[in-house]
Amino acid sequence: METIYTWYGHAAHGLKVGESRLLIDPYFTGNPAAAVKPEHLSADYILITHGHGDHIGDTVSIAKRTGALCISNAEISTWLRNKGLKTHAQHIGGGYHYPFGYLKLTQALHGSSLPDGSYGGNPAGFLLTTPDEKKIYIAGDTGLFGDMQLIGDEGIDLALIPIGDNYTMGPEDALIAVKLLRPKRVVPVHYNTWELIAQDPQAWKKRVESETETKVVVLQPGESLSL
Numbered sequence: 084m085e086t087i088y089t090w091y092g093h094a095a096h097g098l099k100v101g102e103s104r105l106l107i108d109p110y111f112t113g114n115p116a117a118a119v120k121p122e123h124l125s126a127d128y129i130l131i132t133h134g135h136g137d138h139i140g141d142t143v144s145i146a147k148r149t150g151a152l153c154i155s156n157a158e159i160s161t162w163l164r165n166k167g168l169k170t171h172a173q174h175i176g177g178g179y180h181y182p183f184g185y186l187k188l189t190q191a192l193h194g195s196s197l198p199d200g201s202y203g204g205n206p207a208g209f210l211l212t213t214p215d216e217k218k219i220y221i222a223g224d225t226g227l228f229g230d231m232q233l234i235g236d237e238g239i240d241l242a243l244i245p246i247g248d249n250y251t252m253g254p255e256d257a258l259i260a261v262k263l264l265r266p267k268r269v270v271p272v273h274y275n276t277w278e279l280i281a282q283d284p285q286a287w288k289k290r291v292e293s294e295t296e297t298k299v300v301v302l303q304p305g306e307s308l309s310l
């Protein structure tokens with residue numbers, strides 16, 4: 084079974100796991116880094132880490148058009164269900180078996196208000212174990228936390244972590260995160276969308292690869308890698 088990961092810019096991701104097409108935090112409209120237009124994307128599932136506009140993004144329009152099942156915490160799921168979308172609510176620490184694998188919500192240190200000011204519950208990350216046992220960790224927007232060590236104990240194949248600073252971990256804390264997570268590969272995200280989160284991913288790659296065994300894959304928006 085092949086799993087293909089695509090970075091769409093900022094913290095918008097795509098995953099194709101076998102026949103299942105997933106979008107994670109599908110922020111395209113208004114995203115200066117977006118590689119594609121949302122109307123050109125298809126999805127069976129949309130995963131949302133937290134309620135902020137640069138993550139909930141185009142969830143409503145894409146899910147209405149495609150009929151995708153939206154997976155998020157209970158608060159965001161209720162908000163989306165009230166807009167007529169299909170949802171599956173989970174919460175932090177809880178996992179569920181979907182056709183694309185076992186998906187667990189992980190903690191994230193951040194906020195989660197929705198674009199209209201509604202309470203979005205606690206922010207989350209995702210830990211996905213695909214049917215052929217590949218582990219993908221999507222940190223979401225978060226500061227550094229020591230329990231990344233426990234997530235790392237799972238044996239991560241691919242980690243997607245923010246390095247932009249200001250709203251999330253910056254390069255220094257993201258380096259520590261890699262040391263705790265010990266993934267085979269890491270893709271830095273949530274940087275260079277705006278001047279406020281400008282970072283040099285090549286400099287970070289050099290540093291991480293000199294201090295850890297992890298390979299850093301710097302993608303351009305729209306580029307993919309396969310697992």
Ligand code: NI
Binds near residue numbers: 135138224250
């Ligand atoms: Ni956020």
Ligand code: MN
Binds near residue numbers: 094135
């Ligand atoms: Mn964000």
